Amino acid sequence: MVTATICTIGDEILIGQIVDTNSSKISTALNSIGVKVVSMVSTSDTEEDIINTVENALRTSNVVVITGGLGPTKDDITKKTLGKLTGATADVESKVQLEIITRILSARGMVPLSPLNKAQALVPDSCKVIPNEFGTAPCMEFEIPQERYGHPALMFSLPGVPFEAEAAIPKVLESIQAHFKLEKIFHKTICTFGIPESTLAQQIEQWEDNLPENIHLAYLPNPVLGVRLRLSIYGVDELQGLQELAENQASLKEIIGDAIYGEGTDSLQKVIGNMLKEKGQTVGVAESCTGGFLASLFTSQPGSSAYFYGGIISYDNSVKTNTLGVEKEVIKKYGAVSRECAEQMAAGARRVLGTDYAIATTGIAGPDGGTPEKPAGTVWVAVATPQEVISRKFSFNSTRRNINIERFASNALNMLRLQLNKQ
Amino acid sequence: MVTATICTIGDEILIGQIVDTNSSKISTALNSIGVKVVSMVSTSDTEEDIINTVENALRTSNVVVITGGLGPTKDDITKKTLGKLTGATADVESKVQLEIITRILSARGMVPLSPLNKAQALVPDSCKVIPNEFGTAPCMEFEIPQERYGHPALMFSLPGVPFEAEAAIPKVLESIQAHFKLEKIFHKTICTFGIPESTLAQQIEQWEDNLPENIHLAYLPNPVLGVRLRLSIYGVDELQGLQELAENQASLKEIIGDAIYGEGTDSLQKVIGNMLKEKGQTVGVAESCTGGFLASLFTSQPGSSAYFYGGIISYDNSVKTNTLGVEKEVIKKYGAVSRECAEQMAAGARRVLGTDYAIATTGIAGPDGGTPEKPAGTVWVAVATPQEVISRKFSFNSTRRNINIERFASNALNMLRLQLNKQ
Numbered sequence: 110m111v112t113a114t115i116c117t118i119g120d121e122i123l124i125g126q127i128v129d130t131n132s133s134k135i136s137t138a139l140n141s142i143g144v145k146v147v148s149m150v151s152t153s154d155t156e157e158d159i160i161n162t163v164e165n166a167l168r169t170s171n172v173v174v175i176t177g178g179l180g181p182t183k184d185d186i187t188k189k190t191l192g193k194l195t196g197a198t199a200d201v202e203s204k205v206q207l208e209i210i211t212r213i214l215s216a217r218g219m220v221p222l223s224p225l226n227k228a229q230a231l232v233p234d235s236c237k238v239i240p241n242e243f244g245t246a247p248c249m250e251f252e253i254p255q256e257r258y259g260h261p262a263l264m265f266s267l268p269g270v271p272f273e274a275e276a277a278i279p280k281v282l283e284s285i286q287a288h289f290k291l292e293k294i295f296h297k298t299i300c301t302f303g304i305p306e307s308t309l310a311q312q313i314e315q316w317e318d319n320l321p322e323n324i325h326l327a328y329l330p331n332p333v334l335g336v337r338l339r340l341s342i343y344g345v346d347e348l349q350g351l352q353e354l355a356e357n358q359a360s361l362k363e364i365i366g367d368a369i370y371g372e373g374t375d376s377l378q379k380v381i382g383n384m385l386k387e388k389g390q391t392v393g394v395a396e397s398c399t400g401g402f403l404a405s406l407f408t409s410q411p412g413s414s415a416y417f418y419g420g421i422i423s424y425d426n427s428v429k430t431n432t433l434g435v436e437k438e439v440i441k442k443y444g445a446v447s448r449e450c451a452e453q454m455a456a457g458a459r460r461v462l463g464t465d466y467a468i469a470t471t472g473i474a475g476p477d478g479g480t481p482e483k484p485a486g487t488v489w490v491a492v493a494t495p496q497e498v499i500s501r502k503f504s505f506n507s508t509r510r511n512i513n514i515e516r517f518a519s520n521a522l523n524m525l526r527l528q529l530n531k532q
Numbered sequence: 533m534v535t536a537t538i539c540t541i542g543d544e545i546l547i548g549q550i551v552d553t554n555s556s557k558i559s560t561a562l563n564s565i566g567v568k569v570v571s572m573v574s575t576s577d578t579e580e581d582i583i584n585t586v587e588n589a590l591r592t593s594n595v596v597v598i599t600g601g602l603g604p605t606k607d608d609i610t611k612k613t614l615g616k617l618t619g620a621t622a623d624v625e626s627k628v629q630l631e632i633i634t635r636i637l638s639a640r641g642m643v644p645l646s647p648l649n650k651a652q653a654l655v656p657d658s659c660k661v662i663p664n665e666f667g668t669a670p671c672m673e674f675e676i677p678q679e680r681y682g683h684p685a686l687m688f689s690l691p692g693v694p695f696e697a698e699a700a701i702p703k704v705l706e707s708i709q710a711h712f713k714l715e716k717i718f719h720k721t722i723c724t725f726g727i728p729e730s731t732l733a734q735q736i737e738q739w740e741d742n743l744p745e746n747i748h749l750a751y752l753p754n755p756v757l758g759v760r761l762r763l764s765i766y767g768v769d770e771l772q773g774l775q776e777l778a779e780n781q782a783s784l785k786e787i788i789g790d791a792i793y794g795e796g797t798d799s800l801q802k803v804i805g806n807m808l809k810e811k812g813q814t815v816g817v818a819e820s821c822t823g824g825f826l827a828s829l830f831t832s833q834p835g836s837s838a839y840f841y842g843g844i845i846s847y848d849n850s851v852k853t854n855t856l857g858v859e860k861e862v863i864k865k866y867g868a869v870s871r872e873c874a875e876q877m878a879a880g881a882r883r884v885l886g887t888d889y890a891i892a893t894t895g896i897a898g899p900d901g902g903t904p905e906k907p908a909g910t911v912w913v914a915v916a917t918p919q920e921v922i923s924r925k926f927s928f929n930s931t932r933r934n935i936n937i938e939r940f941a942s943n944a945l946n947m948l949r950l951q952l953n954k955q
Contacts, residue, residue, distance in 0.1 A: 120750050121750065121752055121762075122556070122559075122572065123559060123569045123570070123571075123572065124559060124560065124563045124569065124719075124762075124764075125555075125556040125557065125558070125559030125560030125561075125562075125563060125569075126556075126560070126721075126752060126762065127556070127752070128551065128552075128553055128556045129551075129552065129555075129556070129572075130551055132548075132552075132574075133545070133548045133549075133550070133551045133552075134548065135548070136545075136546060136547060136548030137547070137548030137549075138548075140547050140548060146546045146547065146548075147546070147575075147576065147581070148546075148573065148574060148575055148581075148585075149545065149546065149552075149572075149573065149574035150571065150572065150573050150574075151555075151571065151572035151573075152570075152571055153570060158570070158571075162571070180729065180751065180753070181729065181730045181733065182729065182730070182733045182751050212929070213929070216909070216927055216928065216929030216930075217728065217927075217928070217929075218927075219728065219730075219731065223730060223731075223734055225730050225733060225734065226730050243930070243932060243935075245730075270753070272932060272934075272935055327547075327549060329549060391848075394824075394845070396824075396827075399828075399831075400827055400828055400830065400831025400832075400836070400840075401817075401819075401824035401825065401826065401827025401828035401829075401830070401831060401843060401845070402824065402828040402831070403824065404819075404823055404824025404827070404828075404845045405822075405823055405824035405825040405827075405828050405937075406824075407823065407824070408822075408823025408824060408825070408845075408847065408897075408937075409823075409825075409933070409934060409937070411898075411899055411900065411933055412900070413823070413847075414847055414848065414901075417823075417847055417848075418847055418848040418850065418851055419844070419845040419846050419847040419848055419851035419855075420824060420843075420844075420845035420847075421842070421843075421844060421845075421855075422817070422824070422827045422831075422842040422843035422844075422845065423842050424831065424836075424837055424840050424841055424842040424843075425814075425837065425840075425841040425842055425885075427841065427886060428841055428842035428885060431884075431886070432842075432844075432855070432884060432885075461854075461855060462848075462851060462855075463850060463854070474831075475834075476834055477834065477835070510832070510834055511832060514828075514831075514832070
């Protein structure tokens with residue numbers, strides 16, 4: 110089995126200032142092509158530590174993916190050290206990366222290039238450059254000869270900036286697949302929302318027990334995406350693998366029905382967007398406690414302007430009454446966090462924005478502002494459709510503000526999805 | 533200097549299912565008492581991998597903190613392995629942990645205890661128990677004699693569940709402080725916005741070169757937070773350390789002036805919030821291309837309802853004209869992505885929401901929708917103040933939608949901050 114170690118370089122991670130999210134993304138990608146990640150290591154950016162860490166990794170792994178330590182400033186010495194380690198004899202200029210650097214910095218008005226930026230296009234002559242389209246530091250690939258550590262190895266150096274590292278992953282996978290004979294593995298991720306992980310595990314226990322031996326199931330819970338179920342099938346060819354996965358997906362659907370909202374990289378907002386585009390309908394939002402986050406989920410989707418018209422963030426009650434037309438009497442009598450207020454917000458947003466649907470949220474995100482009757486984590490969600498306004502209360506009983514906002518917004522999206530299913 | 537390695541055990545992290553947040557929290561805590569974290573390692577939960585990883589760590593570090601691998605199920609063999617490694621002769625029952633286990637499981641109706649749960653109170657006789665108040669698995673502390681690895685060492689084993697691990701940290705620090713004479717270290721993070729990392733590096737090169745040897749500088753760039761500069765000072769007492777850091781901060785301010793917006797864990801939205809609270813003033817937003825994200829930055833801040841009144845997300849032009857009062861003629865003549873439209877949006881939001889300030893964004897987030905004159909990554913930002921409306925165009929020339937949205941929103945926040953500075 111082809112094994113891998115992921116290394117991150119830089120003091121930011123070691124002193125705890127930054128949480129390493131790159132390793133998790135890279136690991137997921139490597140696993141998806143059947144490469145087993147055996148270790149992840151973070152080390153500081155001194156030459157000695159980099160060499161020790163990388164050599165250790167190369168001794169135990171066929172693939173070493175390094176992130177970080179490639180910025181233009183002085184504390185980044187990874188490139189030099191990897192050159193030394195791989196016996197580079199000189200630095201050469203990567204034309205393609207220099208063009209990218211020039212393009213990026215021209216667009217920012219930073220031309221002519223500073224010596225520091227120009228130097229970013231220099232790479233050790235022992236590497237192959239994988240162009241970094243989104244940043245100035247080139248990604249590098251080093252082929253390590255078999256005799257060096259007793260097995261063939263590939264080493265990659267990627268930038269630490271998460272989206273730059275992520276963008277390089279497909280090329281990294283391609284190269285690994287070209288160099289190594291990998292065991293066949295196919296995945297299917299089934300996206301569910303609305304059933305908590307432990308309840309879901311009970312509901313599908315028998316189905317899970319009946320899975321064939323070569324199919325492995327993993328639960329991937331996420332406050333915004335719900336619980337995703339990843340099925341992995343080993344050792345069969347693609348056609349057979351995909352067919353077996355589809356069959357198991359179908360039998361799962363019989364058990365949990367419309368809790369399944371999509372597959373793969375689907376999200377609630379993407380699925381809803383597709384439904385609305387298909388129907389030629391539009392949606393808007395009225396947000397109190399979610400404060401723009403619900404709208405930002407919609408608009409994170411490319412092309413969302415086709416169906417998402419806009420929203421009113423009515424954080425202050427004056428905006429609820431003045432812009433959305435919520436009756437002052439309703440807020441006085443029931444409070445802003447109430448079924449009545451949520452329903453008037455949704456109806457108001459639908460009217461003001463001129464959309465077919467509108468979602469409203471009003472609740473207590475916390476950490477403060479809760480009461481014994483309405484503790485932090487309480488939200489009322491309303492969905493206005495062309496026919497009616499429906500509403501529901503969710504209680505998460507938590508003072509964790511950002512997690513509450515995520516849960517409020519994703520449950521609001523799910524309520525709209527279930528309504529759209531019925532239309 | 534007392535050094536530490538943080539180890540996480542378990543396949544969830546290696547296959548990318550879970551992002552490791554424990555290591556970052558533990559590292560921050562260790563650094564705060566002057567323990568230098570030299571490495572972080574994730575390994576799988578086989579006996580061989582655990583022994584290799586932990587022994588390697590003990591060879592290079594005085595302190596090893598291990599998280600994970602302590603659950604009741606079979607695949608968690610950390611406890612047994614650490615006992616073996618430290619020469620335990622028997623398992624002993626921790627009375628205090630057994631009481632906690634009984635209390636927790638009684639509350640869940642899971643009494644009498646299963647043999648599996650009861651066994652969680654058993655620990656190797658080579659350890660001291662640190663009770664885990666919030667979970668069933670005890671935390672363990674092992675003192676490793678000097679002769680074993682040539683230096684005194686302490687090893688801790690904590691649960692993988694983040695809030696359980698976090699709760700044990702104070703006891704871990706206490707024990708480290710009792711065992712080792714620690715070198716003093718103090719940090720100061722200075723938050724800047726508006727100067728790209730490489731330009732900043734050039735501007736402050738001389739200042740950086742003049743830093744005393746015991747002060748280390750690190751650059752921490754982030755699309756939303758800007759470039760943060762972290763200064764670390766070693767080997768002096770607190771009073772002197774803080775004073776020296778403050779002096780260097782002051783000389784930095786002379787060079788880059790109001791690009792500095794805060795320190796430590798400050799963010800633009802937090803700093804703006806404090807300024808507005810102090811002035812007793814309010815703000816609202818009109819968002820096109822940022823689609824709610826700008827508002828969500830404001831409302832991610834606890835207590836933001838004191839100054840953030842709300843926003844209009846005018847994604848569709850109809851919302852720009854109907855709700856914000858942008859003239860149809862303006863959109864027709866200049867386009868929605870224009871100085872004129874941005875300024876009318878900001879003025880409209882200020883009027884409709886009844887706030888002292890309003891920020892407006894209108895641009896092309898991408899990946900599609902760009903033109904040669906207005907490529908994806910172009911945004912007009914306007915800020916309406918009680919006196920005037922100012923506006924500025926930013927061009928990032930990128931088709932990365934989410935990054936564009938982050939940059940648009942953070943630059944919009946920064947424009948407001950600079951205006952507030954002048955008021």
